[in-house]
Amino acid sequence: MDFSKFSRRDFFKLAGAGIAASTVSKVAMAALPEIVSAEQANTQAPLQPNTGRPYNPVVTLNGWSLPWRMNKGVKEFHLVAEPVLREIAPGMKAHLWGYNGQSPGPTIEVVEGDKVRIFVTNRLPEITSIHWHGQRLPNGMDGVSGLNQPPIP
Structure with a gap:
């Protein structure tokens, strides 16, 4: 990824995806035996x-x-x-x-x-x-x- 063209919008997209992924994994782990x-x-x-x-x-x-x-x-x-x-x-x-x-x-x-x-x-x-x-x-x-x-x- 070329960080010189990394916009604020791109940052928030990635941050949102990371938060969503961490939430999903906690929910998924709760379902494990x-x-x-x-x-x-x-x-x-x-x-x-x-x-x-x-x-x-x-x-x-x-x-x-x-x-x-x-x-x-x-x-x-x-x-x-x-x-x-x-x-x-x-x-x-x-x-x-x-x-x-x-x-x-x-x-x-x-x-x-x-x-x-x-x-x-x-x-x-x-x-x-x-x-x-x-x-x-x-x-x-x-x-x-x-x-x-x-x-x-």
């Missing part, structure tokens, strides 16, 4: 919300299952990509990138036929993406940023 974070890597009992399709919950060793909520027939999950400090062995700590306070992140449990929506909040110092190993889904949702989807800022 609650963020759940694990503080320990202990095995937790599987969650079994009282809605959704019946299934046998998975027990994830040294991990936990991500809680979900039903919203108009869709299972909604909320992942937060963030730096975590993990004790790998007694006295040996590592700075890692994980999800919801853990690395590896929580187990996402779904049943064949479930409709799923996953919200991702990026708190990493870099852009990120998520590749869904082993899932059949449209190519545009496969998590290869810069190739088939934009990165998560």
Whole structure:
């Protein structure tokens, strides 16, 4: 943009767009499921919300299952990509990138036929993406940023 031709009107257009964008994002964030974070890597009992399709919950060793909520027939999950400090062995700590306070992140449990929506909040110092190993889904949702989807800022 050539700032020598940047008028007062242009400034107010950009300022208005910025204010509108920040308002929309706050409203959108209010609609996200609650963020759940694990503080320990202990095995937790599987969650079994009282809605959704019946299934046998998975027990994830040294991990936990991500809680979900039903919203108009869709299972909604909320992942937060963030730096975590993990004790790998007694006295040996590592700075890692994980999800919801853990690395590896929580187990996402779904049943064949479930409709799923996953919200991702990026708190990493870099852009990120998520590749869904082993899932059949449209190519545009496969998590290869810069190739088939934009990165998560």
